[in-house]
Amino acid sequence: MALVNPHGGGNLKPLLLAGQALQDEQVRAGTLPRLKVSSREAGDIIMLGIGGFTPLNGFMTHSDWQGVCDGMKLANGLFWPIPVTLSTDDESIQAGSEVALVGPDSDDILATLMVSEKYAIDKAHECMQVYKTTDVAHPGVKMVMEQGRYNLAGPIKVLSTGTFKEEYGEQFMTPAETRALFEKKGWKRIAAFQTRNPMHRSHEYLAKIAIETMDGVLVHSLLGALKPGDIPADVRSEAIRVLVENYFAANTVVQAGYPLDMRYAGPREALLHALFRQNYGCSHLIVGRDHAGVGDYYGPFDAQKIFDDIPKGSLETVNMNIDWTFWCNKCGGMASQRTCPHSKDDRILLSGTKVRSMLSEGQPLPVEFSRPEVAAVLQKYYQGLTEEENVKVELKGHSAA
């Protein structure tokens, strides 16, 4: 038994150039017309660069887009749940031309694109199919609706993975790197724990359920853009690090991050999360309540159920469903709605707002809710914020992914 195969069954396909090829392409890229991409598009370019979106070779064509929207498959039939597209309003770019793609926050060229096709899409159709809504209050829908008029398809050559490596060091691992690490450890059954938050005891419990029966857990933090007010990635990473150091057995957790922006597409995004975790070498994805959801757009278990609806063999990485978790006083331990027969009154439940205000005011969190070492890291962060920053921060108490 070996690790799960990269998606599509072949080898990883990182599009990042190296060595002489990189130098040559950098020179050539300097001569091309430039196109500034959005934060979401930049995240997708970096994922393509490191092989996280194997076996895609660039941005999707119209027929790929249509197939993905309508039936979750590329034009060649391969399973894919969410469009990976690039947009522009620029009328001058035509099929057959090449462009240099520039990140949203700097003038660095991230990639070059050979435009094979330029096409308009029905944005509302994409939103209804992927997000189940066209409500622009939905942050993923908003991103699509604010896209340019045209999509540009074609293969890309990636020149840079931006500043992730500088910012996050060893935590920014590529799929090839996590696979090599898992192989070195002799791990085969690995659950990915997707998170965009610090880990409280409820999240620790989810990860430990996986560890009880598998070789290890990849705690995989989103390093891309979140909603305004979310806790910065470095603070989250530190909070997770102290948790792992103090409460997990040696050699059971790998802590890493990945560069994508959240789309908040709920069920479809859970499938994408499983797909790219397959590329990272994980056999399972932990799917909790309202995974990758936002607001009330999705039912709490929609992201679990969708795994039963996709054709068998779509993915090698499978879902590990877990219900809402908490400390229960009558159980005298961590539990979920699946394992605790007691009432809400017996459970230690704190709203995100409550947790944030307690941390900001220096009150200790209950040890049944958060490990003291984790609370200390968060407290330091909140107490360091200015009054104005503090108001903007909205701590997401429970949702893990």
Added chain:
Amino acid sequence: MALVNPHGGGNLKPLLLAGQALQDEQVRAGTLPRLKVSSREAGDIIMLGIGGFTPLNGFMTHSDWQGVCDGMKLANGLFWPIPVTLSTDDESIQAGSEVALVGPDSDDILATLMVSEKYAIDKAHECMQVYKTTDVAHPGVKMVMEQGRYNLAGPIKVLSTGTFKEEYGEQFMTPAETRALFEKKGWKRIAAFQTRNPMHRSHEYLAKIAIETMDGVLVHSLLGALKPGDIPADVRSEAIRVLVENYFAANTVVQAGYPLDMRYAGPREALLHALFRQNYGCSHLIVGRDHAGVGDYYGPFDAQKIFDDIPKGSLETVNMNIDWTFWCNKCGGMASQRTCPHSKDDRILLSGTKVRSMLSEGQPLPVEFSRPEVAAVLQKYYQGLTEEENVKVELKGHSAA
């Protein structure tokens, strides 16, 4: 997706007769020579009767016995880990004759056997292959060594399942009954929790880990013979009943029992446990530390590892391995060696002897070790024993299976 198939891929094959066929065979059986069987053999007959040993049609031939001992397969190639044989010293019984098989503790006829073959075996060879030892201090080896000189092979017709149904009522469920119940509940992923002891918190934790990610757990208590001094099945059942009632969510546990005697064959018996749980409709068997072991004959994880060594496809029911579990004060919860990084001093560990003496003397058990409701049931039992009985009882504190 449906339940796992019965072993061999066909239908359940219960050998118990019913209706007119039963009445006719009972009359005929009364005319046959009688052979008293051992407790282990009686358990096997009842398992054959209820379909737990599907697709066997009786006791094994010499070539089945040889194949099972040497390569864990029947003469027809089907996977089978432990011989299911019947022995006698009776020189008068020959191939071609029929005998009525009588239970060890009464004159009731359990089955009729059409003797197809009479053969001698190398008992030491069976013991080395199956039990990894010929030490007669091993209770399974002792049973084999004390067998008759000859094995009798052939198909059986089962007339009775003994007194199990009277003694245990609804808990004595047949494979067809558990399958029907699972289907009614809509369960597909079901873990069998094998136990021959009451369930303390460590066992509750094992079961709950399974429930977190599956449809439910079959708490499957051995109702056959144990070692002298073990807790009687009715007391164990009541202790489990109060645990489930107070600490498990509705519709997550089925409590049932099965008629086999323990062989204490460790790894090979774990495989047999998985095989017959497949017949009961379970997709998983929880395999803890030293599963089905006794003394120091097997390494603590041998019964887990053996599942990796059998040919792929041998069984549909797979192992769910879990390490030794306990309460840890630093974790502030239940954990295992896989999830707890702390030291033994932080863990609440009580020897079986200690637990028994506390219960006998009416001292409360720590709530981190045993639920008060469970302890109350056990306390009542121990305090009801006479001094002499009490000395004989050896409470097995930790080992679940």
